[in-house]
Every structure is written in structure tokens, then in C-alpha cells.
Amino acid sequence: MMVDASAPPTRRAVVPLRQGTIARRGSVFLSRHPRLRLSLLLGAPLFWLGLVYIAALAALLITALWTVDSFTGQISQTWTVDNIVAVLTGSLYQTVTLRTLGVALLVTIIDIVIALPIAFYMAKVASPRAQRILVIAILMPLWASYLVKAYAWRSVLSQGGIFEWLVSPFGGHSPGYGLPATIITLSYLWLPYVILPIYAGLERVPDSLLEASGDLGGGTWSTLRLVVLPMIWPAIIAGSIFSFSLSLGDYITVNIVGGANQMLGNLVYTNVGAANNLPLAAAIALVPILIIFAYLAAVRRTGALNNL
Amino acid sequence: MRLSRSARGLLAAITAVVLALIYLPLLVVFVNSFSTSQNLTWPPPGFTLGWWAKAFQSDGALDAVLTSLQVALASTAVALVLGTLISLGLQRFEFFGRDAISLLVILPIALPGIVTGIALNNAFRTGLGVQLSILTLIIAHATFCIVTVFNNVIARLRRLGTSLEDASSDLGAGIWTTFRLVTFPQLRSALFAGGLLAFALSFDEIIVTTFTAGSSVKTLPLWILDNLFRPNQAPVVNVIAVVLVLVSIIPIYFAQRIAGAEKVVR
Numbered sequence: 099m100m101v102d103a104s105a106p107p108t109r110r111a112v113v114p115l116r117q118g119t120i121a122r123r124g125s126v127f128l129s130r131h132p133r134l135r136l137s138l139l140l141g142a143p144l145f146w147l148g149l150v151y152i153a154a155l156a157a158l159l160i161t162a163l164w165t166v167d168s169f170t171g172q173i174s175q176t177w178t179v180d181n182i183v184a185v186l187t188g189s190l191y192q193t194v195t196l197r198t199l200g201v202a203l204l205v206t207i208i209d210i211v212i213a214l215p216i217a218f219y220m221a222k223v224a225s226p227r228a229q230r231i232l233v234i235a236i237l238m239p240l241w242a243s244y245l246v247k248a249y250a251w252r253s254v255l256s257q258g259g260i261f262e263w264l265v266s267p268f269g270g271h272s273p274g275y276g277l278p279a280t281i282i283t284l285s286y287l288w289l290p291y292v293i294l295p296i297y298a299g300l301e302r303v304p305d306s307l308l309e310a311s312g313d314l315g316g317g318t319w320s321t322l323r324l325v326v327l328p329m330i331w332p333a334i335i336a337g338s339i340f341s342f343s344l345s346l347g348d349y350i351t352v353n354i355v356g357g358a359n360q361m362l363g364n365l366v367y368t369n370v371g372a373a374n375n376l377p378l379a380a381a382i383a384l385v386p387i388l389i390i391f392a393y394l395a396a397v398r399r400t401g402a403l404n405n406l
Numbered sequence: 407m408r409l410s411r412s413a414r415g416l417l418a419a420i421t422a423v424v425l426a427l428i429y430l431p432l433l434v435v436f437v438n439s440f441s442t443s444q445n446l447t448w449p450p451p452g453f454t455l456g457w458w459a460k461a462f463q464s465d466g467a468l469d470a471v472l473t474s475l476q477v478a479l480a481s482t483a484v485a486l487v488l489g490t491l492i493s494l495g496l497q498r499f500e501f502f503g504r505d506a507i508s509l510l511v512i513l514p515i516a517l518p519g520i521v522t523g524i525a526l527n528n529a530f531r532t533g534l535g536v537q538l539s540i541l542t543l544i545i546a547h548a549t550f551c552i553v554t555v556f557n558n559v560i561a562r563l564r565r566l567g568t569s570l571e572d573a574s575s576d577l578g579a580g581i582w583t584t585f586r587l588v589t590f591p592q593l594r595s596a597l598f599a600g601g602l603l604a605f606a607l608s609f610d611e612i613i614v615t616t617f618t619a620g621s622s623v624k625t626l627p628l629w630i631l632d633n634l635f636r637p638n639q640a641p642v643v644n645v646i647a648v649v650l651v652l653v654s655i656i657p658i659y660f661a662q663r664i665a666g667a668e669k670v671v672r
Contacts, residue, residue, distance in 0.1 A: 121580065121582055122580055124581075125580030125581040125582060125583075126580070128581055129575070129580075129581060132499065135499075135581075136495055136499045136501065139491050139492070139494050139495035139499075140491065140492060140495040140507070142487075142488060142491060143488040143489075143491050143492040143495075143511075143552065144492075144507070144510075146488055146548075146549070146552075147510050147511065147514075147549065147552070148510075150526070150529075150545060150549055151510075151513065151514055151522075151525075151526075151549050152510070153529060153533070154525040154526050154528065154529035154533070155517075155521075155525045157525070157528060157529055157532075157533055158521075158524060158525040158528055158529075161528060173532075212424055215417055215420045215421070216420065216421045216424055218417060219417040219418060219420070219421045220421070222409075223409065223414055223417055223418070230662050232421070232425075233662060234655070234658050234659065234662060235425055235428075236428075237654075237658045238651055238654055238655065238658060239428055239429070239432060239651070240606055240610075240654075241606060241609075241610070241650050241651050241653075241654030241658075242432055242435065242647045242648075242650060242651045243610055243626070243627060243630055243643075243646075243647050243650065244610050244612060244627070245612060245627055245630045245631055245634060245643075246435060246630065246634075246643060246644065246646075246647035247431055247432075247435075247647075249634050249640075249643075250431035250432070250434050250435045251431055253431075253434055253438065253448075254430065254431055254434055258448060259448050260430070260434055260448045262448075263448050263449070286427075286428070286431065289424075289428065290428075318409065318410075318413065339512075339516055340515075343515075343516050343517065343518060344518075344519075346518050347517070347518015347519050347520045347521060347613070348518075348613075349520060349613075350612065350613065350631075362518075363518065363520045363613075366520050366521075366524065367520060370524050370527075370617075376524070376528065379524060380524070380528075383518075383520070383521045383524065383525075386517070386518045386521060387517060387521060390516055390517055390518070394509070394512075394516060398505075
């Protein structure tokens with residue numbers, strides 16, 4: 099196409115070209131020194147994360163090696179591995195660790211199983227308009243307070259609550275308060291955090307690939323298994339990090355709907371608060387830290403950490 | 407792959423059922439906010455607007471909402487700046503230790519809140535010897551909010567590539583001008599989405615908050631925790647939850663519109 103050179107130029111942002119101003123000289127200097135540019139970019143955030151977060155974590159881990167004077171209640175800085183040995187060998191800690199791990203894994207699996215068909219419907223079946231409404235519908239419950247939602251489940255599952263009311267005509271019973279209620283409530287709370295990354299992952303799968311697979315004779319299941327699943331695997335893992343780690347540290351939901359059951363978070367909480375034994379609490383906190391690190395290390399290769 | 411009619415129907419049915427399940431507890435909250443019963447009896451014995459009137463006169467609740475707004479706005483602002491800086495650094499440069507830094511950003515959200523909470527509490531009080539206040543709370547919240555901004559911005563940067571920025575500097579624009587006129591406008595919706603998530607995360611956070619807020623600082627979740635188990639206050643809490651969900655439609659709607667306007671054909 100010919101371009102008419104005499105046509106009036108379209109309006110555009112005019113970039114001032116001034117030589118020698120400080121900003122200009124700084125800009126030239128920076129563009130010649132990429133290392134400096136990098137350190138200016140990363141300086142503040144790394145200072146923040148390193149100083150605020152990593153230093154605090156490190157200090158906490160060191161505290162695990164100290165002990166509490168049983169008379170004064172003060173932390174005495176004598177080095178000992180007693181706390182860590184107690185956590186590793188105590189049957190209470192072992193039971194609670196296994197229970198917490200079981201709950202976190204179950205919640206994660208339930209959430210993924212529920213999220214997959216919904217995310218697929220949203221990304222590949224629904225019309226763009228319905229898609230937008232569905233995303234809003236998934237996002238909105240996130241804004242109802244976490245506590246209110248946990249409490250709502252307490253009400254739903256209570257004796258004479260709506261659950262009992264709904265299922266009793268069919269001979270069903272409310273599970274009451276306990277581990278099943280905890281698992282239901284946690285799955286409910288973290289479900290949007292699992293749906294959203296999987297939905298985003300599915301959106302990035304081009305429809306043309308699905309059509310190509312169909313044209314080459316791939317059935318629905320083999321297309322899902324061989325084309326879709328490998329592409330959204332990082333997104334699934336990303337979602338699982340949320341549900342897994344949020345469940346692993348939770349102690350409030352289990353207080354509200356879990357009856358007398360304790361999770362790792364409860365043990366940490368009691369030791370920080372009522373028992374005033376920060377070193378033991380820090381030693382217990384090591385357990386979820388190690389589990390999460392193992393989990394992150396295991397999933398790092400999938401590229402999931404880029405999909406959170 | 408062609409989805410059969412029945413497969414589409416099945417997917418739609420599953421989606422409808424799960425959405426119903428998602429909204430069932432919220433419906434209970436909504437109905438209970440009008441119920442004359444204080445202890446969650448179902449079905450509700452009677453209808454009253456009393457809790458709604460009480461909620462809007464409750465100074466404690468309104469103060470708590472304001473405190474939460476302040477904390478969430480301040481930590482979102484910090485997270486926006488730090489998250490953008492760190493994603494520019496990690497996406498535009500290749501250097502040793504890059505993976506370690508991206509892990510570092512994820513860590514505050516990946517580790518359980520109670521770990522983050524007691525670590526920061528310990529560091530503030532015994533390490534630095536400062537009183538817990540609204541400031542320590544904002545610092546703590548900003549730390550785990552960085553990741554949401556980071557994820558949104560770095561995903562956008564990865565998709566954008568550098569050709570427009572290269573063109574801008576070839577045409578004589580300096581670093582600042584390029585950022586202001588080329589990079590930033592393309593990041594805007596990612597910043598909005600990331601900021602919205604950071605805001606929501608901070609607004610609803612309770613565990614880290616328990617350990618890092620000064621005793622005089624009452625955010626909304628802390629206030630709710632105080633009042634949830636009081637028979638006279640629980641329905642007021644329900645009212646506030648309903649209002650929050652309704653108000654949240656506005657920012658979510660705008661985020662969706664911005665994202666929808668920019669969406670490339672799939």
C-alpha cells in the first residue's frame with residue numbers, strides 16, 4: 099500500500115529530546131551499565147525480603163535451638179537440640195504431623211478434582227460473556243471474610259443446620275464437627291485459589307491444538323491426557339501450592355469446625371501463646387517449613403513456580 | 407477434539423452444582439443477617455432488619471473497616487513498587503541466583519501464615535526491639551503481598567518481550583521516557599490485577615495479623631474474630647460480610663473489563 103507522504107501526521111506522544119539534562123545523562127549512564135541498572139532494580143526489594151523476611155526466619159530457626167527457663171519464663175540462650183528431638187520423637191507431634199499432612203493432601207486433591215472441570219468449562223466451553231461472569235462468580239466469595247465463611251460452614255454443618263435439613267429427607271446426616279468438617283471447609287476456602295490458576299493455564303492452550311488433535315484422530319480422553327494435561331500441569335501444581343500450604347498452617351478453621359482435633363498450627367499457636375515456649379514453637383514450625391521446602395523442591399522442575 | 411453435546415452438558419452441570427455449593431454458605435450468611443435467631447437455627451424463625459441497623463451504627467466495626475482499608479492500601483502500595491522492581495530485574499536480566507530470588511518472593515506466601523507470623527513477631531520485638539503497631543503490620547502484609555504483583559507483572563513482561571522498548575530507545579527515548587510512555591502503559595492492567603489481589607489478601611488476612619499488629623490496632627478480621635462467638639454480635643458480622651461481598655463486585659468488574667479489553671483472540 100502506498101503511503102501518502104503529504105497526509106497530516108497522526109497525533110502521537112511527542113518525546114522531548116533534550117541533551118545534557120541530568121535525567122538524560124543518568125539515562126545514558128544507566129543504559130551503558132546494565133549491572134548497575136540491575137542492582138538499582140533489585141536493591142530495594144531484596145533489602146526488604148532479605149532483611150525483613152529471611153533474617154526473621156533465620157532468627158526463628160536459631161530460637162529453636164534455645165530453651166525456656168522454667169522459673170522465669172525467659173528464653174535462655176543455651177544451645178540445645180532438645181526441642182527438635184522432642185518434636186521428632188514425641189508421639190503427639192508425629193500424630194499431629196501425619197494428620198495435618200493428610201488433611202492438606204486431601205484438601206488439595208479434592209480442590210484439583212473439582213477445579214478441573216469448572217476451569218475447563220470456563221476456558222473452553224462457555225461463551226466470552228459467560229466466561230467473564232463465571233470469573234466474577236468465582237472471585238466474589240474471596241471477599242467474604244475467611245472467618246465468616248468458616249463460621250458459615252459451622253452453621254451449615256451444625257445439628258439442625260441447613261445441611262442436615264437438606265439431606266435428612268434422604269436419610270443423610272451432617273458429619274458434625276471434626277476432621278471431615280475441617281476438610282470440607284478448607285477445600286471450600288481454598289477452591290477459588292485453585293480454580294483461577296488452572297483456568298488461566300487452560301486459557302493459554304490454543305483451541306487450534308485441540309482441533310489439530312481431533313483432526314489427527316485423537317479422541318476426547320486422549321486429547322485431554324496427551325495434549326491438555328501436559329500443558330496445564332504447571333498451573334495445576336501452582337494451584338496446589340496454595341491449597342496445600344494454606345491448609346498446612348491453618349489453625350483457625352480447625353478451631354471453628356474441627357471439634358477437638360488439633361493441627362500443627364494449633365500446636366505452634368499454643369506454644370507461642372498459652373505455654374509461652376517460643377523455642378518449642380519454633381521447633382514445631384520447622385516441620386511445615388521442611389514439608390513446604392520439600393514440596394517446592396519437588397515441583398520446581400515443572401515450572402509451576404512461574405505460574406502462581 | 408470435539409466435545410459431544412452431552413459432555414458439554416455434563417461440564418455445565420458440574421459447574422452449576424459447584425457454583426451452587428460455593429454460594430450455599432454465603433446464602434446462609436445472607437439469610438442469617440435477617441434472621442431473628444442469634445444462634446444459626448435453620449430455617450430462620452423470623453425476619454428482622456435490626457442487625458443491619460446495628461451494623462451501620464457499630465463504631466467498632468466501622469473503625470475496623472477503616473483500619474483494614476489503611477493497612478491494605480499501604481501494603482498494596484509497597485507491594486506494587488517492590489513487586490514491579492523485582493519482576494523487571496528478574497525478567498530483563500540473566501544472572502546467577504535468579505531462581506533463588508524468585509523462590510524468595512514466593513516464600514512468604516508458600517510458608518504457613520503462622521510461621522511468617524511468629525518469625526516477624528520475634529524479629530520485631532526481640533530482634534529490633536520495636537513496639538508492634540500499625541506500621542509493623544503493614545510491613546508484614548507487604549511482605550506476603552509482593553508475590554501477587556510479581557506474578558502478574560512478570561507474566562506480562564514475559565509476554566510483551568522487549569521489541570517495543572528497543573524501538574523506543576532506538577528512536578532516542580531515554581530509560582525514564584521509555585518506562586513512562588512504553589513499558590508502564592502496557593503493564594497497567596497487570597498492575598491493577600496484581601494490586602487487587604494484594605489488597606484482597608491483606609484485607610482478609612488474620613493469622614499473620616494476629617502476631618504482628620499492635621494491641622491497639624483492630625483490623626476487620628481481628629474484630630470479626632472477637633465478635634464471631636458473641637451471640638449478640640454474630641449476626642452483625644454476617645451483615646458486614648454481605649456488604650463486603652456486594653461492594654467487591656465493583657473492583658472485580660473493572661478488573662475484568664480491563665483484562666477483557668486487552669485479551670487477544672484465543
